[in-house]
Amino acid sequence: MSDSRPRGGNSSAISGIARHGRLKKSGPLGTVFGIVGTVLGVLVVSSLVITGLVLYQFQANIGPSVNIHPNQSVAPPPGIGVYPGGFNILVVGDDTRVGQGGIGAGPSDGGALNDVTILLHVSADHTFATAVSFPRDMVVPHPQCSKGGRAAGLPINTALSYGGLPCVVTVVEALTGVQIQFAGLITFEGVINMSDAVGGVDVCVNGPLIDKYSQINLPAAGTYNLSGQTALAFLRSRHAVGDGSDLGRISSQQVYLSSLVRKLEGGGTLSNPLTVYKLATAATSSMQLSSSLDSVPTMISIAATLKNIPPSHVVFVQYPGNTGGSGIFAGKVQPNIALGNQLFSLIKADTPFTLGAQATNRGSEAAPGGGTATPNPTDTPIAGAAVINGLVGQSAATVTCSKTRPLKNQ
Secondary structure (H helix, E strand, O other): OOOOOOOOOOOOOOOOEOOOOOOOOOOOOOEOOHHHHHHHHHHHHHHHHOOHHHHHHHHHHOOOOEOOOOOOOOOOOOOOOOOOOEEEEEEEEEOOOOOOOOOOOOOOOOOOOEEEEEEEEEOOOOOOEEEEEOOOOEEEEEOOEOOEOOEEEEEHHHHHHHOHHHHHHHHHHHHHOOOOOEEEEEOHHHHHHHHHHOOOEEEEEOOOEEEOOOOEEEOOOEEEEEOHHHHHHHHHOOOOEOOOOHHHHHHHHHHHHHHHHHHHHOOOHHHOHHHHHHHHHHHHHHEEEEOOOOOHHHHHHHHHHHOEOOHHHEEEEEOOEEOOOOHHHOOOEEEOHHHHHHHHHHHHOOOOEEEOOOOOOOOEEEOOOOOEOOOOOOOOOOOOOEEEOOOOEEEOOEOEEEOEOOHHHO
């Protein structure tokens, strides 16, 4: 979600990812992914502790949905239970200031931008997940959307303005070659509501993090519990982290998301009925969902799939790209298509992987003393996983800190 706002063939019903891979293994209860994972994990627990009347209320909270594949029919929702096979969920953060009660207000609000675009892939055997963040200024081909957009290269974050959530799905599918079954759009208010509901997220910074643009002020190195507008300001902060680029901000956001996964996996967060109720209420009232995801039974089914994936089996990565290009890439991010194809060939083949030699990490570093959070002895890396070099990212089990940038350099 940005603090600066530069502009820049059809098939039948949606099917699931091929069902192949290893046999399902048991694991710790409650691990889910980030914002959409919060929605889904909360609802599976909610199904055990709320009455039918409250379940109906959650369904009523869900606003108008959108068909992310307008020329395809929507497959009927699965019954409550573990989702059959693998799937992809696109999480989109809308940085519009409209209807946000003054949150994030700035001198210019030219319209909606998808300034956070994250694709979550869950394996067919439900033993691992990969979350890929796409840099907001990465220039990629844009297929035609309802309001235009066909071009050899446009920043990916303009897709939302060319056709809403379906257009973002179309652009990401064209770039990656994967089919997206589910999608959700969240605004500033939604992020605030979700962070409040979970009771805040512990975030480590390696120095003072003071950003006059996003208006966050963490005065010294250390760990802070962030909620409400402070959590939003941290996730939006670009000028105060890394080298001031969106590539640095993505790594900083992954510090937050990894900590969120660890919190949901342990500490009894999802065993507290009041917390569960608050999370479910915030989730169902704060997001625009794809029509494939707009029923509580579907969310419960997906959550039952996600709840056993431990933090060490959740990998956050950036789609590879570089700055310093020329032509349409001047001042933007140029995608590394060869490395991106390598990444998505593993994802499409449902092959688990770990990160080998990484490219320069601009926005985060290992926490003091290093270490990996392993609250459960069964939470161990996947044996025999492939190794991919040249990406930037981390396992959700790895404790990291955001790299801060002095105020004088902003």
